[in-house]
Amino acid sequence: MVLATSRNQTPIVTWEKLPDDFILPDEPVENLQQPTIAAALTDALGAANRIQPQMLIAVNFALVATVNQKNVVKAPDWLYVPNVLPVGTGVIRRSYTPNIEGSAVAVVMEFLSDADNTEYSIRPTFPYGKLYFYEQILKVPTYVIFNPYELTLEVRCLQNNQYVLQEASELGRYWIPELELFLGIWQGTRLGLNIDWLRWWDEAGNLLLWSSEQVELEKQRAEAAVAELESERQKKELFAAKLRELGVNPDLI
Template sequence: MATQVSEAKSSTELVISWEPLPDDFQLEDDPVENTGQPILAGALRESLEISGFIQPQMLIASNFGLCATLNGQFIAKAPDWVYVPCVNQILAERKSYTPNLEGDIPAVVMEFLSDTEGGEYSVKRTYPPGKWFFYEHILQVPIYIIFEPNGGLLEFYQLENRRYELKQPDENGRHWIASMGLFLGTWQGTKETRTGYWLRWWDEAGNLLLWAVEQIEQERQRAEQERQRAEQERQRAEQERQQKERLIAYLQSQGIDPNNLPTDETPTKLQ
């Protein structure tokens, strides 16, 4: 009986190690499930890059292999978007990333739901484990986000006592990510060829981090406002000039020399 208990315990035990990618290991080259996913991921990175948030030691990638070894078997999962605060070595290109061995554990992973079941909620623990189980129990990623682009549903899970807990947004419909110093929320509109819901970043003061096209439009509007202000100033100066000319013409018609008008300093003649 004791042997059975021991065997049962060993069958559920998780032995996790962080080892280099085997030379003969082939990362799965799965096709992108939805053409909108790369656009969503790219938009998240774009606003971070333009705002100056991204630093060389960070790793921000999409559809990129995160690796671990579980009970002697190698595992690689590719989230739709991942943020790692600091890596040990800055490389121009990476085939994959192994947390602890190569740097920090990812602080945030995101999955974008598609029309087909992609296992974003899978808690399957047998090999190969499901995505949810992999992020929650193996990598222990602090924040796991699942986003449904068609309906705009954002599920924000935070790791507490080794379990993901669903968190509600604040009064603005956003979630604070302390490790990034940014808010994450949904936004509805058009970018490139896609119209619908997007994930967007806001800074601590509540300012939206802009995309390139938005920044260009903002600069165009600022330049137009400056042009209008300059035009209004020009018109005001022109009105003052015309008013002065009319006053001079009137004084001359009255026989008064505009250049020889009495001033407050002219002494008053006593009667």
Template sequence: MNQAIESFQLPPPFPDHTQLPDSDGTFVKNFQEHPQSILLTDSIGPVLEQIHPDGQYVIGQDCGIYWRETDPPEKGAEAPDWFYVGNVPPNLDGEIRRSYVLWREFITPLIVLEFASGDGSEEKDTTPLSRTEPGKKPGKLWVYERIMRIPYYGIYVIKTGQLEVYNLINGFYRPLEVNERDHYPIDPLGIELGLWQGNYQNQSLLWLRWWDNRGNLLLIGDERAEQEHQRVQQLEQAQMEAIPRLHQMGLTVEQIAEALSLPVQQVREILKVN
């Protein structure tokens, strides 16, 4: 009996993100893919910071989500072009994540997005594991729907500019309807996903963008900085135009400076008075 116990060995524990491949060796499929991911991540940042003031969330860009153990390991992973997981730490044991291992964290991404270079058939593949040929992976949509059970799945076919979003209802994906702005509402985040024609990183294309639930475009850092610059310029212009009017109304230089929160000397120079 004791000899039998001594000879028994537990199976090795599930590998973690440091032990699993972080790439399958394939090329990025098009020049829009990485800028598109950055555009989505940059603009949604302030929203996620409000939802997660503790910083407990993860955004993956072309990173693997491991959902089962296989040999080789990457056969048991999908690598969405963009995904978001809430209420998980951005780093693990002080290390930057190399992948997201679903069997260790058990928290499903809320939304995954695929940027299809082809016609979208690969992203809509529903082939189950039971019907998968040896050496092949099951269909991507089947994995997201039946195994990972991801609530929102978006497919953007770059060539045609077609966007489709699915919502998991009673265990199955159903097409999500657009609202009056032709946007797809992602209700748990209070935002909308849609298409935007514009220039980003020297490419004038049709891009995926986020809006808030009132239809306001969520801006990236450069756009926020430009918006603030324009606001300051407009404020300065309004102050310059107000100074002579207030002076004509009989206000002193000191009163004008206080009313407009300007240095007294600046007001004197504009009015050309001592």
């Protein structure tokens, strides 16, 4: 499925870093679950050692382009850039402008709010709809839209300068080529919150664990190892006791 966009106007896009005194938009979070779901995605990547120093993975972070001499800023709920230039010591990165601060943005995700449908907006004029901005201006290869209310997940990939809606696998997951991982919906509990999450799976179908799950798994493994040692100790004591009953000193064997 190809989502049609207006091409009545060809935007003139340039790449200019925002001035230090530029006031970034401070939009309220529509749903408190949104940053939690986004943070969990990053947590799993970090726990699997899939985050490298040159990458930029951020939540609700400003992406910048200058379109027809106007600064346009969008802050997706989650984003991934494979290579960014380092900032100076003590400098805090406030925004990201592709091409002058590093490579192009590879993946963006938006989580639908119950207030509007701006995530699908193809408005081709300032301040530009989100879908139009990601498709026609930033040209992000993969655009993900998650609807936590209806539990739908849509993945669009850029083909011939247009987003094409992808089909899910038999397990309901989508291959994200830029990260070489599958993305899907998973229901469960994290940090005391029982909701439907977005989770990663590797190519073999293994779920990427959150850091808390890895800690719990290591705890279970350690407890199992202790239990196994205790079981072996008890077996040896029982065997030694039987030898003594037979008049054999087990220490001499």
